[in-house]
Amino acid sequence: MQTASIFNGIYVVQKKISSGSFGVVLLGQDKERNVDVAIKIEKEENEDVRSLEREVQVLERLQGTDGVPKLLWHGQQDEYNVIILQLLGKDLSHFMKTKKKFSFKTTIQLGIQIVHVLERIHNKGVVHRDLKPENILFGIEDESSKIYVVDFGISKIYRDAQGNILPFRDNASFIGTTRYASIAAHKGHELSRKDDIESLIYVLLYFMKGQLPWQNMQNVSDEERTVKVGEMKMNMDPRELCKDVPIEFAKILEYLKQLQYNSDPNYYFVYHQFEKAAENQGIQLDNIFDWDQQQQMKISQSNNENIDNLQRSNTQQQLQPPQSTEMKKSIEKQGSNLIRQLSNNQFLIPPSQLKRQDSQQPSVVSGSVMLSTYNSIRPKYQASQMAFDIKVCDDNSPQDINQNMKQTAETGNQNGGQNSCAETVCWKDSVFEENFEEIPLAKKYGMLKQKGVEIPKKRKTSQSPIKQRKKN
Numbered sequence: 001m002q003t004a005s006i007f008n009g010i011y012v013v014q015k016k017i018s019s020g021s022f023g024v025v026l027l028g029q030d031k032e033r034n035v036d037v038a039i040k041i042e043k044e045e046n047e048d049v050r051s052l053e054r055e056v057q058v059l060e061r062l063q064g065t066d067g068v069p070k071l072l073w074h075g076q077q078d079e080y081n082v083i084i085l086q087l088l089g090k091d092l093s094h095f096m097k098t099k100k101k102f103s104f105k106t107t108i109q110l111g112i113q114i115v116h117v118l119e120r121i122h123n124k125g126v127v128h129r130d131l132k133p134e135n136i137l138f139g140i141e142d143e144s145s146k147i148y149v150v151d152f153g154i155s156k157i158y159r160d161a162q163g164n165i166l167p168f169r170d171n172a173s174f175i176g177t178t179r180y181a182s183i184a185a186h187k188g189h190e191l192s193r194k195d196d197i198e199s200l201i202y203v204l205l206y207f208m209k210g211q212l213p214w215q216n217m218q219n220v221s222d223e224e225r226t227v228k229v230g231e232m233k234m235n236m237d238p239r240e241l242c243k244d245v246p247i248e249f250a251k252i253l254e255y256l257k258q259l260q261y262n263s264d265p266n267y268y269f270v271y272h273q274f275e276k277a278a279e280n281q282g283i284q285l286d287n288i289f290d291w292d293q294q295q296q297m298k299i300s301q302s303n304n305e306n307i308d309n310l311q312r313s314n315t316q317q318q319l320q321p322p323q324s325t326e327m328k329k330s331i332e333k334q335g336s337n338l339i340r341q342l343s344n345n346q347f348l349i350p351p352s353q354l355k356r357q358d359s360q361q362p363s364v365v366s367g368s369v370m371l372s373t374y375n376s377i378r379p380k381y382q383a384s385q386m387a388f389d390i391k392v393c394d395d396n397s398p399q400d401i402n403q404n405m406k407q408t409a410e411t412g413n414q415n416g417g418q419n420s421c422a423e424t425v426c427w428k429d430s431v432f433e434e435n436f437e438e439i440p441l442a443k444k445y446g447m448l449k450q451k452g453v454e455i456p457k458k459r460k461t462s463q464s465p466i467k468q469r470k471k472n
């Protein structure tokens, strides 16, 4: 066993943020720039899924997209695939755990931001395919009200190098997370942009209602659940599904139902419906969320205490003139604090300046309470049929990914047109959550120490296996 708590010589592991379906996410520090980062490591047993390899390819394409984290480094160490990402704040499942439901206002504000991020991701040729609360995060510091979308492990580039949308297929396996998957996903259709928006609506309904009608199915296998949930989604009238929430949500679902695989979704229609819902409910869209309001209330309470204190001290001042400079200073300090806090309270703070106290804390992904309805199914990864417009070189020979992709596509066709998702791998998120000491990961990575993670040293280290593997 060897301690491997530094990646690429500069990213120092600090503690675990989350164990997800396919890997661990750790908090780290870039010791050269002295900034915090997120470190995502692929689990060895999932290597054939190649989720991280796909994620790197998609993230590279998405770099510079507002609402997508920066990819700071990727490579391999001790035979673990690693990516280093811009550190973000908590994911939305964290807030659902503490709040149980979100207000219309919070939900609509989230909806507007997320649909904009999706639009930008789609414009870069990518469909996410696994939108869910765990994959939607706030930023940190002055971005603590800004939404990011993460986890591109099962995303897909839906346009070829010429910009054409890849052909529709309907023989795919189910992909995504049952609770939020689109109807097309249940039908085994190739997913497209409309499906990300449909999942977004299910996510938002879940926020407002606290649960979805297809949760908590008892005594059914994963396969049966996928079929049954799909049937419920298909048969339920959007107006019935959205009966306790603003009517605009049903209108969006009705609109999405009309779209075809290759339709260009009208994003404006979607976020305009959210805005209309806010207007009809008399909601002011100021980017203050349910949890910020609590924070504001605390500030306001402490302001009141300060006012009392100041009034008391002013009275004392009148009765008893300041005896010393210390006392004067103390009163001045108290006064200026009060001014600062009052101005926070009385004037609307621009959203970007709103900071939650907890926003620096890394989020911990849920141990899934509803284990049975919470599975995320990912395809066994093979190179997809689209052409990448990037070239990757390995140590010895330049490798044209496009060429490699084409070969894979041809092989796929020889196999009777079977798509690359035929084999699925299903992981229940909660398996790794309950007790870190007992999880399989602990055996693999060693126990988390106070300041790092012990990772058993494997044979030799190579520079970039992510790239090397493409040759095979």
Ligand SMILES: Nc1ncnc2c1ncn2[C@@H]1O[C@H](COP(=O)(O)OP(=O)(O)O)[C@@H](O)[C@H]1O
Pocket (backbone or CB within 6 Å): 017, 018, 019, 020, 021, 022, 023, 024, 025, 038, 040, 069, 085, 086, 087, 088, 089, 090, 091, 134, 135, 137, 150, 151, 152, 153, 362, 363, 364, 365
């Ligand atoms: N850049 C990041 N900064 C902070 N936390 C992150 C970051 N990326 C992911 N996380 C946290 O780790 C969890 C798992 O990451 P994710 O990329 O979704 O991996 P998985 O494939 O395991 O679901 C997320 O739900 C989120 O809570």
Ligand SMILES: [Mg+2]
Pocket (backbone or CB within 6 Å): 020, 134, 135, 151
């Ligand atoms: Mg995830």
